[in-house]
Amino acid sequence: MDKPVFLLPTSQNTVLNRLLAPFFPRYKVLLELEKQPPHLRGTLRNLIMTQDHRLLFLRNQKCACTQTTQILYAYANHGEPHKGNVHRADRGILPARYRWMEIKPYFEAHVPYFFTFVRHPEARVRSAFRNFFVDQTNIARHKHMGPMRAHGFDPAQGEARNFDVFLDYIAHSFELDRLNTDTHWRLQTDNIAFRDITYDHIGRVENYEADLRHVFAQAGAADFPLDALLARRFNSTASARADITPEQRRKIETLYAPDYEALGY
Structure with a gap:
């Protein structure tokens, strides 16, 4: 089949990224992740850690990743979600796309409570x-x-x-x-590196509220007021x-x- 398909790049080690890396964290992260096995680079770039290092979340696209990232942001910001695109936020949460080198030792030591979500x-x-x-x-x-x-x-x-x-x-x-x-729309088992990474909890979107409450409780943050945030919908699709x-x-x-x-x- 000769029809075009858009695919993600196989490597980020490009001349442009090397030129920009000294000036912009996102490009430095791309080059740092080149040191990881190819099948883990995209996965690790999707990590989100809370500022208190209690929680580490792996964004699995189309599995409540915006909702969960907004709640993690609100957790560190007096219950207030991010007003823009939370996936571009570099304050209030620690996203690996900007902070991989800061997250890396916590990830490798499995210090935070580590979770993700999957969906039918x-x-x-x-x-x-x-x-x-x-x-x-x-x-x-x-x-x-x-x-x-x-x-x-x-x-x-x-x-x-x-x-x-x-x-x-x-x-x-x-x-x-x-x-x-x-x-x-990539396989979720590829997105979350199912065979390579150990999680404390893999929640299901179909059981989202109960699973998220379980995650916060296990991380020692059961008193975080989730009710109002769970009632909101971020980036929902009809x-x-x-x-x-x-x-x-x-x-x-x-x-x-x-x-x-x-x-x-």
């Missing part, structure tokens, strides 16, 4: 589809719009047909380079309008078989 593969892939290609609210959507059109995406053709196109696009991405597929077809479900089960098996869905 079917719900997750439908959420990604709507976020990028129906609501078109994801800031990275422009990277995929051209390749998706080349695969047959056409808003005038309706959501059900375009979801078929999206599943074909995912299959093509996996065929070319599963590891460097966009993290919003439910798909079209029902999923049996054929689409079979495609998802085939594409995400490692997630179904490893995560117990």
